[in-house]
Amino acid sequence: MTGAPAVRLARAADLAQLAEVQLSAGELFRGTHMDFVADHPPTPLEDFEAACTAATLWVSEDAGRCNGMLLASRDDLHILELSVAATAQRRGIGSALLGAAIAAARSRGLASLTLTTDRTLPWNAPFYARNGFAMLTPDATPGWLRAILRQEAAAGLKPEWRCAMHLSL
Numbered sequence: 001m002t003g004a005p006a007v008r009l010a011r012a013a014d015l016a017q018l019a020e021v022q023l024s025a026g027e028l029f030r031g032t033h034m035d036f037v038a039d040h041p042p043t044p045l046e047d048f049e050a051a052c053t054a055a056t057l058w059v060s061e062d063a064g065r066c067n068g069m070l071l072a073s074r075d076d077l078h079i080l081e082l083s084v085a086a087t088a089q090r091r092g093i094g095s096a097l098l099g100a101a102i103a104a105a106r107s108r109g110l111a112s113l114t115l116t117t118d119r120t121l122p123w124n125a126p127f128y129a130r131n132g133f134a135m136l137t138p139d140a141t142p143g144w145l146r147a148i149l150r151q152e153a154a155a156g157l158k159p160e161w162r163c164a165m166h167l168s169l
Helices: 011-029 036-039 047-053 093-107 125-130 142-154
Strands: 006-009 057-062 067-070 080-083 112-118 160-169
Touching: 006 093, 011 036, 011 047, 011 057, 011 067, 011 080, 047 057, 047 067, 057 080, 057 093, 067 093, 080 093, 093 112, 112 125, 112 142, 125 160, 142 160
Parallel strands: none
Antiparallel strands: 006 057, 057 067, 067 080, 112 160
């Protein structure tokens, strides 16, 4: 890949490639306290289809193959997942995907973007902080975002490793 990563809204033809991107990206977690993420099943195809229709799924591609994806919720563009295939990491693809979501949020007149992530792994919260996101204190975290953190805890993600973040637009 040369130059800036090619990032665009996903098309139906891209969706079959996204599970492979997720599984490849998940390998980065092997040997960390989040090792189990590497064995997590990919997002169901119907969820990708809905996000594609709602224009809340962006992909990066190189030589006609998807190598990264950002999935956000429909209404508020809360970032649900950002994944870059292992062979494409450290090339600016994650930042480019994030930039596309930020541009979309601005064009939709949103006041901020949000996400939840691991606070300790260098490619999680520190990456988002380098891209302008700030960690929310528990008191500043809206109830709906606290509910997501509780759901994550119920799914086995340790609360002491999780955080909510936002980017004011």
